[in-house]
Amino acid sequence: xxxxxxxxxxxxxxxxxxxxxxxxxxxxxxxxxxxxxxxxxxxxxxxxxxxxxxxxxxxxxxxxxxxxxxxxxxxxxxxxxxxxxxxxxxxxxxxxxxxxxxxxxxxxxxxxxxxxxxxxxxxxxxxxxxxxxxxxxxxxxxxxxxxxxxxxxxxxxxxxxxxxxxxxxxxxxxxxxxxxxxxxxxxxxxxxxxxxxxxxxxxxxxxxxxxxxxxxxxxxxxxx
Amino acid sequence: xxxxxxxxxxxxxxxxxxxxxxxxxxxxxxxxxxxxxxxxxxxxxxxxxxxxxxxxxxxxxxxxxxxxxxxxxxxxxxxxxxxxxxxxxxxxxxxxxxxxxxxxxxxxxxxxxxxxxxxxxxxxxxxxxxxxxxxxxxxxxxxxxxxxxxxxxxxxxxxxxxxxxxxxxxxxxxxxxxxxxxxxxxxxxxxxxxxxxxxxxxxxxxxxxxxxxxxxxxxxxxxx
DNA sequence: ACCTGAACACCGTTCAAGT
DNA sequence: ACCTGAACACCGTTCAAGT
Numbered sequence: 491x492x493x494x495x496x497x498x499x500x501x502x503x504x505x506x507x508x509x510x511x512x513x514x515x516x517x518x519x520x521x522x523x524x525x526x527x528x529x530x531x532x533x534x535x536x537x538x539x540x541x542x543x544x545x546x547x548x549x550x551x552x553x554x555x556x557x558x559x560x561x562x563x564x565x566x567x568x569x570x571x572x573x574x575x576x577x578x579x580x581x582x583x584x585x586x587x588x589x590x591x592x593x594x595x596x597x598x599x600x601x602x603x604x605x606x607x608x609x610x611x612x613x614x615x616x617x618x619x620x621x622x623x624x625x626x627x628x629x630x631x632x633x634x635x636x637x638x639x640x641x642x643x644x645x646x647x648x649x650x651x652x653x654x655x656x657x658x659x660x661x662x663x664x665x666x667x668x669x670x671x672x673x674x675x676x677x678x679x680x681x682x683x684x685x686x687x688x689x690x691x692x693x694x695x696x697x698x699x700x701x702x703x704x705x706x707x708x709x710x711x712x713x714x
Numbered sequence: 715x716x717x718x719x720x721x722x723x724x725x726x727x728x729x730x731x732x733x734x735x736x737x738x739x740x741x742x743x744x745x746x747x748x749x750x751x752x753x754x755x756x757x758x759x760x761x762x763x764x765x766x767x768x769x770x771x772x773x774x775x776x777x778x779x780x781x782x783x784x785x786x787x788x789x790x791x792x793x794x795x796x797x798x799x800x801x802x803x804x805x806x807x808x809x810x811x812x813x814x815x816x817x818x819x820x821x822x823x824x825x826x827x828x829x830x831x832x833x834x835x836x837x838x839x840x841x842x843x844x845x846x847x848x849x850x851x852x853x854x855x856x857x858x859x860x861x862x863x864x865x866x867x868x869x870x871x872x873x874x875x876x877x878x879x880x881x882x883x884x885x886x887x888x889x890x891x892x893x894x895x896x897x898x899x900x901x902x903x904x905x906x907x908x909x910x911x912x913x914x915x916x917x918x919x920x921x922x923x924x925x926x927x928x929x930x931x932x933x934x935x936x937x938x
Numbered sequence: 939a940c941c942t943g944a945a946c947a948c949c950g951t952t953c954a955a956g957t
Numbered sequence: 958a959c960c961t962g963a964a965c966a967c968c969g970t971t972c973a974a975g976t
Binding site for chain 2: 597600601602603604610611613614617618620621627628630631632634635636638639640641642643644646647649650651653670672673674675677678680681682686687689690693694697698700701
Binding site: 956 | 970
């Protein structure tokens with residue numbers, strides 16, 4: 491019924507927040523957010539569920555730890571490595587890849603407040619790029635949020651479009667869009683398909699970064 | 715223990731999907747998404763939980779019905795009422811208000827696929843505005859998604875920034891930002907506060923609608 | 939210090955039964 | 958046709974106990 495005890499020569503690695511978070515992410519990736527329970531996580535780690543509470547005070551804080559783990563995949567180039575605008579473009583594409591690589595975990599980044607030191611380190615790099623472009627703190631805040639809104643919304647849409655949840659509504663859009671009583675929707679539907687999501691993301695991001703560059707140039711060379 | 719039976723003169727209103735969805739939304743608004751259970755919803759409707767399954771096949775489909783109810787608040791002006799760009803601006807501001815009015819339910823709109831007839835009717839109106847501006851179907855799809863990413867991301871950030879969930883991480887940003895070891899974050903933090911969210915949303919939306927107008931004008935008057 | 943095991947107050951959903 | 962009640966297989970978390 492239970493597995494044979496390991497020999498003392500290979501003792502079980504001790505629990506730690508990092509090890510727990512890593513296992514939690516793996517479980518979420520495999521079974522979805524709803525598939526993560528303290529009991530199943532304990533099982534995956536070879537331990538009773540209640541043992542986890544010695545390292546993590548609640549499931550909420552465990553999810554925060556998973557976010558900290560996730561943000562490590564946010565590959566935002568360091569200042570000096572390339573021009574600021576390229577760093578932003580590269581970084582935001584990498585951020586979207588988190589949504590694609592971890593579709594069940596990504597909503598945590600969007601829906602939960604994220605104020606850990608690791609998160610702040612990423613924010614700092616983003617804001618360095620804005621400052622390098624000559625934006626004021628007020629303008630930096632606006633662009634920080636605007637770009638964040640875009641990439642978070644894009645990631646969520648990527649997930650909602652791709653995911654075939656067992657209770658999801660049927661995908662009316664993917665087949666026979668011409669049968670719909672909505673002519674505009676029917677005409678546009680082919681361009682809303684999942685295989686166009688890369689194109690759309692690149693388009694929207696370029697649109698925003700162009701406007702950002704334009705505004706930065708204006709700020710450095712005041713009109714008149 | 716149980717409430718007295720109502721007299722036959724005032725028979726309990728019969729259940730219906732709409733009545734169930736309305737009660738579910740009220741429950742979500744009051745107690746959060748996690749506070750919605752079939753048992754508690756039944757209780758709110760004066761009925762056993764299992765009675766709900768005669769009108770709704772699963773909790774997933776119930777959530778779809780709540781989305782259908784929510785989208786009724788999406789006040790997107792009809793064609794002819796005002797210029798296309800103003801309709802878009804008005805509609806997208808109204809959409810954000812859904813996030814602010816129903817912070818616990820809004821994530822459903824962002825995270826779940828939304829292909830009901832009511833949703834298509836809204837999509838149709840949005841796409842009519844793009845067509846009126848002279849966008850091709852391919853361009854309409856790009857702008858439809860780009861604007862959708864922005865408003866969905868903005869709504870989620872509005873919620874995450876405001877909500878004081880019991881297990882949320884502390885709000886390092888709101889107080890003593892100058893104590894952080896991240897100079898750029900410290901400088902920008904005052905402009906990231908909750909009381910600046912209206913300003914940020916207006917800014918980002920204007921940025922996007924400007925780019926959209928610019929592109930529409932180019933499309934109608936081919937260069938050279 | 940770290941982990942276990944029982945218990946509490948919940949879940950969504952199935953099923954057989956009532957009217 | 959519509960609703961009930963018991964049951965099944967789960968939850969997060971508390972608490973007292975073990976080592």
